[in-house]
Amino acid sequence: ANEQVIDGRGWRSGALVETRELTQWFFKITQYSDELLSALGALDKWPEKVRTMQANWIGRSEGMLIRWALDKASAPKGQSELEIYTTRPDTLFGASFMAIAPDHPLAKAASEKNRALAGFCDECRRLGTSVADLETAEKMGFDTGIRAIHPFDKDWLVPVYVANFVLMDYGTGAIFGCPSGDQRDLDFALKYKLPVVPVILPAGEDAKTFAIKDKAADGDGTMINSKFLDGLSTKAAFEEAAQRLETTKLGKSAVGQRNVNYRLRDWGISRQRYWGCPIPVIHCDDCGIVPVPAKDLPVKLPEDATFDKPGNPLDRHPTWKNCACPACKKPARRETDTMDTFVDSSWYYARFTNPTSETPIDPKAAAYWLPVDQYIGGIEHAILHLLYSRFFFRAISDSGHGPESNNLREPFEALFTQGMVTHETYKSADGKWLPPNEIKIVGEGAARTATELSNGQPVEIGDIIKMSKNKKNVVDPDEIIGHWGADCARWFMLSDSPPERDVAWTEAGVQGAGRFVQRIWRLIEDAAGKAAPAGAPMPSAFGDDALALRRSAHKTLAQVGRCIEGLRFNVAVAQLYDFTNQFSAALGKSSTGLDWAIGEASQVLTKMIGPMMPHLAEECWSRLGYNTLLANEPWPAADPALLVDDSVTIAVQVNGKRRDELTIARDASNEDIQAAALKLEAVVRAMEGRLPKKVIVVPHRIVNIVG
């Protein structure tokens, strides 16, 4: 944190802000709302989903702040106007009430002389805190008796209600209600018998017959019942109303002002718990809030805290919180709140660029390494961790603690959100969750049944869900590694599902991976005995089978390389299975130069499995006679000449239906392909004697005969 604490919300960068009587600490992420939102567009290596989620979370809306004069006769003393926020100034002529939050200053002022109103506000606060049934909470309002003057008509008085659905911390905590144009306002108006004047005529409706019943017209349309706005589209009406409000004065300044609002709130980092970094400030009766001097950082947690009671162990620790004020040296108190753990995860990647640096971040190392080229994490971090990190990285840079680089704003260049490992769940007869190693499963498919190992009681087999300690559907990694080996576990997880999707951990699946591990070992063993010695010169000619093996090896190499680059590991695995099948078959053949091709294939296969099964690959490498570490070997290059075949197989369709296929020289002309296709027996039969009207030939792919 910055060493300067600045009061209120006039904060710039890096400071902790005290905002309430009860000290709660915030980071002013809202300072960056606009940048965090607009910069999302440039994160083209992030999933669209995550960018959308962040954009929604930041929640930008363009609207207007409008000041309504209050009718003097009805307003409490000292209150002369009410400022509201709206995104729909175009619907102002449909206004039939104002609504303010129970905590709005005007509500408080009015409550002083109105006990019933004060009671209503208290009731709202009480209900408001039990968030549980916010969803079903009924809209409630209370007429304050105050009247506001319509900005477009000084003789039009609008009643001011306190309403439970208006939030103090969004906009200005006050709205105007247009029942015909907003469903929530309509519900409220119907309940309190307020006027409903249609102002938007949806396309296709007739102005003479159009009426609002219980469904508001909240879309676009043409303005009606709106005086000078009549006939305009909603968009044009917004502009017209906005311009008039901007140029009309109330007192010294304009009635209306265009304004951008964000849903994003400041980041409350205060936690009343032991496990977290202490917020490094000291409370002094004379000096107020004083930052802990840099030389005394970090503030360490006491090691003798007790956890026998609920509440914050730091707060009730007998001595830890007592200290001297760094400014005046008088006795003072430490802040006992600790930081949200998301604070730490917001900059660890920058620290990692030089973990021994004296300063939190080494500007040179950070500039050299950052941004992170490829960040991988779960989708559960889509908003909080990833948004906080984007903010924090900017904040540390703007406060002079970041990388030595002018325009490094984003910490993570590319983002990949991987799926989770899931497992079946098991429940005992008395409703307790059971771990997989305490049950026995018999039968297959729909006939599978499970029993408890300890007592033979029947067990219910449940859904396949994310592994969690709570549901006990967990397989201990140590057990997996002990039984199957780490390579097998890796291989299974990579092979089964694309990495962005969940993967279901199943015993059968791991067995399959285990078999493949054995198979590779046997294959390399066999191949080592048949291969030309390492370093033997490449023969000048190859027989058909030797050439086929080489082609297969090089094609697989090219594909696996592409798949790994694209994080498509399951496809890479499939290619490796495929190649292994072909390699095995080739070992039984005899062909000119086959021994050399086998040597090459062994080497290539070993290198390809290296990133996924490093232990096995090293063993294979050694078995092949190399005394180096495979991990230090470069990724092999595929020979482009071996990636294309001399002949291609293309499908032949008649009227869009596949009838046969055709193998022909790769460089055959369209005429040759067409002629060969028309001669095929299945084609002749399907044509039933008709002449082709049209023949489409797509070289190397397909022939479609229309007729």
Next chain:
RNA sequence: GCCCCGAUGGCGAAACUGGUAGACGCGCCGCACUCAAAAUGCGGAGCCGAGAGGCGUGCUGGUUCGAUUCCGGCUCGGGGCACCA
């Protein structure tokens, strides 16, 4: 309520920019080896049909010589946000 994503065999899935749907694996079936089992090897299979053939990528229209892929409407499933003015 608003926004986003997805739907392919018994299962996990693959299919480059509209061009042979189901690669590869799991499971299954058959065979070989074995006293037997496991392991291993070989072979089979989308569904219907003896076969020829027909039907098939959630449903339904459309564009196209050709649609899992593009467009419209719908159904179901998953996720995010949610009195946001």
